[in-house]
Amino acid sequence: MARIIAGVATSHVPAIGVALDQGKTQDPYWQPLFAGYEFSKRWIAEQKPDVVILVYNDHASAFSLEMIPTFAIGCADSFAPADEGWGPRPVPVVEGHPQLAWHIAQSTILDEFDMTIVNKMDVDHGLTVPLSLMFGQPGSSSFQWPCKVIPLAVNVVQYPPPTGNRCWNLGRAIRKAVESFESFDRDLKVMIWGTGGMSHQLQGPRAGLINRAFDTAFLDGLTRDPMALTRIPHLDYVREAGSEGIELVMWLIMRGALAADAREIYRFYHVPASNTAVGHIILENP
Ligand SMILES: [Fe+2]
Numbered sequence: 001m002a003r004i005i006a007g008v009a010t011s012h013v014p015a016i017g018v019a020l021d022q023g024k025t026q027d028p029y030w031q032p033l034f035a036g037y038e039f040s041k042r043w044i045a046e047q048k049p050d051v052v053i054l055v056y057n058d059h060a061s062a063f064s065l066e067m068i069p070t071f072a073i074g075c076a077d078s079f080a081p082a083d084e085g086w087g088p089r090p091v092p093v094v095e096g097h098p099q100l101a102w103h104i105a106q107s108t109i110l111d112e113f114d115m116t117i118v119n120k121m122d123v124d125h126g127l128t129v130p131l132s133l134m135f136g137q138p139g140s141s142s143f144q145w146p147c148k149v150i151p152l153a154v155n156v157v158q159y160p161p162p163t164g165n166r167c168w169n170l171g172r173a174i175r176k177a178v179e180s181f182e183s184f185d186r187d188l189k190v191m192i193w194g195t196g197g198m199s200h201q202l203q204g205p206r207a208g209l210i211n212r213a214f215d216t217a218f219l220d221g222l223t224r225d226p227m228a229l230t231r232i233p234h235l236d237y238v239r240e241a242g243s244e245g246i247e248l249v250m251w252l253i254m255r256g257a258l259a260a261d262a263r264e265i266y267r268f269y270h271v272p273a274s275n276t277a278v279g280h281i282i283l284e285n286p
Pocket of ligand 1: 059
């Protein structure tokens with residue numbers, strides 16, 4: 001048996017990874033940001049998930065404009081940190097959970113989601129920065145991530161990305177898949193994380209755009225009325241949250257996989273981190 005115990009959402013800004021890797025977490029610019037994750041690190045150390053389904057987007061590391069899957073699930077035994085131009089991040093190889101990943105692939109595809117199955121893939125900052133924020137930085141070469149990770153990559157870089165509603169429904173299908181998983185050795189505690197966002201725009205005349213009101217309403221909506229968030233059209237994301245704010249649809253996969261009455265137990269919001277509004281929320285299933 002397996003069950004989803006909680007959902008986590010967090011930004012995955014690449015500069016956060018650089019700050020961690022270069023030991024700058026206590027610099028005045030970065031200290032307030034990392035302080036916002038101290039509760040989360042304590043919380044997850046108590047929760048001890050066996051598997052994290054980590055929803056993120058690839059940034060032209062594993063995929064490129066030559067091949068753009070809308071949804072892609074990593075079914076491999078392991079996933080190496082990608083070289084994004086400065087060498088791979090000095091973080092552990094990510095261990096997968098092929099049994100559960102294949103089961104989710106089978107269940108969601110038979111539920112009519114066109115999921116791409118990936119058997120070899122490097123994972124970039126979109127996946128490794130959230131792991132670092134939640135589990136901390138390697139203190140020694142023997143450090144391993146404390147749980148298995150199933151990467152779930154979503155296209156939010158090339159139009160058209162999936163709608164928020166499609167993402168929500170995929171989350172529901174993932175929940176159904178997890179709950180029908182038969183684990184013969186022991187029960188699995190599963191978490192699902194949605195990453196990316198919040199408001200940010202990296203190019204063009206509006207570069208640097210931050211919209212605190214939109215971000216706050218989105219965070220409120222995750223708890224109070226997530227269905228309303230599924231109806232936000234793409235143009236509203238671009239207008240209100242900037243050209244990269246569309247990453248927030250990935251949070252709706254996480255939210256769709258949780259119970260309707262999932263409870264918010266922590267929230268953090270910080271501006272700026274490398275021109276991005278950093279948002280973070282933890283929701284526990286009842
Ligand atoms: Fe991203």
